[in-house]
Amino acid sequence: MNQIKILLIIPAYNEAENIEKLVDRITDEYPQYDYLIVNDCSTDNTEQILKQRGYNYISLPVNLGIGGAVQSGYIYADVNNYDIAVQLDGDGQHDPAYVEKLIQPIIDGEADFTVGSRFIDKKGFQTSALRRLGINIIRFVIKMCCGVNATDTTSGFRASNREVTRYFSKNYAHDYPEPEAIVAASLNNFRFKDVAVVMKEREAGVSSINAKRSVYYMIKVSLALIVCRLGLRRKKK
Amino acid sequence: MNLTLRIFFIAAVILFLAVILRYLSKNRLNLKYSLVWLATSAGLLILAVFPGLVDKIGAAVGIISPVNTVFVFALMFIVVIVFTLTMIVSHTTSRIYRLTQTIAVLEKRIRELEEKSEQ
Numbered sequence: 001m002n003q004i005k006i007l008l009i010i011p012a013y014n015e016a017e018n019i020e021k022l023v024d025r026i027t028d029e030y031p032q033y034d035y036l037i038v039n040d041c042s043t044d045n046t047e048q049i050l051k052q053r054g055y056n057y058i059s060l061p062v063n064l065g066i067g068g069a070v071q072s073g074y075i076y077a078d079v080n081n082y083d084i085a086v087q088l089d090g091d092g093q094h095d096p097a098y099v100e101k102l103i104q105p106i107i108d109g110e111a112d113f114t115v116g117s118r119f120i121d122k123k124g125f126q127t128s129a130l131r132r133l134g135i136n137i138i139r140f141v142i143k144m145c146c147g148v149n150a151t152d153t154t155s156g157f158r159a160s161n162r163e164v165t166r167y168f169s170k171n172y173a174h175d176y177p178e179p180e181a182i183v184a185a186s187l188n189n190f191r192f193k194d195v196a197v198v199m200k201e202r203e204a205g206v207s208s209i210n211a212k213r214s215v216y217y218m219i220k221v222s223l224a225l226i227v228c229r230l231g232l233r234r235k236k237k
Numbered sequence: 238m239n240l241t242l243r244i245f246f247i248a249a250v251i252l253f254l255a256v257i258l259r260y261l262s263k264n265r266l267n268l269k270y271s272l273v274w275l276a277t278s279a280g281l282l283i284l285a286v287f288p289g290l291v292d293k294i295g296a297a298v299g300i301i302s303p304v305n306t307v308f309v310f311a312l313m314f315i316v317v318i319v320f321t322l323t324m325i326v327s328h329t330t331s332r333i334y335r336l337t338q339t340i341a342v343l344e345k346r347i348r349e350l351e352e353k354s355e356q
Contacts, residue, residue, distance in 0.1 A: 058341040058342055059345075060337050060338070060340075061340055062337050072338040075339075
């Protein structure tokens with residue numbers, strides 16, 4: 001366990017209220033993990049906090065959105081030869097206690113990448129009915145696209161081994177990347193596993209997806225998945 | 238087409254050409270992207286000097302009114318240009334992403350090296 005290098009990638013956009021609690025918990029209770037906060041050009045005092053507290057962070061000079069921020073973390077993990085990269089939201093929804101469970105299938109060689117799902121055990125914060133509907137539609141599209149059954153398609157709590165990390169550092173979708181990443185990695189013959197986790201409701205700040213954006217989100221994601229499927233099938237021939 | 242109109246069109250095209258060349262010399266326009274506009278103005282100049290060509294092209298593809306020939310081709314041309322621009326913007330965007338990410342990773346390395354050298 002000790003020789004495996006694990007990096008927790010924490011994307012943060014205006015998470016000044018949440019970030020300290022999360023990082024202090026990681027450094028106190030889970031010192032075996034390294035972490036990297038990706039400050040996506042926050043407009044609040046997130047960067048100031050990161051600097052003052054001496055946290056391990058990178059700061060994007062322009063705002064790239066969640067996809068670009070997370071990808072920076074994968075680039076960092078690849079450059080620094082991490083064996084496993086774990087993506088964990090900075091808003092307190094994802095409990096670092098579940099990281100161990102999330103990375104276990106990768107350590108055992110059962111899977112190349114895993115996604116934490118709150119819908120397997122149906123415990124903890126289950127989000128609104130409308131969002132669950134959206135997540136299930138995407139789940140259906142992903143199953144059609146690549147035969148993978150991901151129960152929590154928009155979950156940003158995921159882990160990847162070195163090869164998948166390298167792949168993500170080179171190819172990662174820009175604006176709503178979570179479902180696309182599952183499809184892209186699966187179609188590149190990386191093995192996927194759903195892992196049951198419990199999520200909390202975000203403690204402070206606002207979610208990146210509001211009602212107005214959700215329609216755009218659904219259209220964009222469905223289209224992206226289909227295009228992704230077409231593009232990758234062509235590559236394989 | 239009467240003479241006044243032809244002179245007006247020719248003058249407009251020459252003005253357009255002058256603007257392109259001016260921005261080119263000031264380095265505010267890439268030579269790569271200016272080629273299409275130089276070719277366009279050359280084409281427009283030919284049409285302004287020989288307006289009879291429009292009737293012939295229209296007759297060849299079956300457009301009755303010469304004005305409609307101009308509109309159809311102009312619209313098609315604009316669609317192609319706008320699509321090309323979207324492609325260029327997409328390409329530029331992904332390059333900005335890559336640059337931003339690289340800067341962020343390098344900035345962290347500089348920070349760490351500075352801290353080390355201070356000790």
